[in-house]
Amino acid sequence: MPINDTAERPALRPVPAGTAPADGELSWQETALCAQTGPELFFPEPGSSTREAKMLCGICEGREACLEYALTHDERFGVWGGLSEQERYALRRRRAGRR
Numbered sequence: 001m002p003i004n005d006t007a008e009r010p011a012l013r014p015v016p017a018g019t020a021p022a023d024g025e026l027s028w029q030e031t032a033l034c035a036q037t038g039p040e041l042f043f044p045e046p047g048s049s050t051r052e053a054k055m056l057c058g059i060c061e062g063r064e065a066c067l068e069y070a071l072t073h074d075e076r077f078g079v080w081g082g083l084s085e086q087e088r089y090a091l092r093r094r095r096a097g098r099r
């Protein structure tokens, strides 16, 4: 997964210190296709396309786990699990409406 070295953006898919990537909720990161690209695809400038990132997510083995991680941890920026910030927000609202 790419390392995001820009100060304005959050780190991409950070692995908490002391957490083995193969364990539990972070195991999906081992096959993350975004790890093989630069962060600019997954953290595009405002108004830029997320199409390429979403295409990669669409064939990523960890897509569902990645999306659930982002929803659980309230990741606010970038494409996670094939959804943009706005799409995750809408999904969270739809799920909350079903409760």
Ligand code: SF4
Residues within 6 Å of the ligand: 028, 029, 031, 032, 033, 034, 035, 042, 053, 056, 057, 058, 060, 061, 062, 063, 064, 066, 067, 079, 080, 081, 082
């Ligand atoms: S679903 Fe997308 S953002 Fe998540 S690990 Fe795969 S490529 Fe990265």
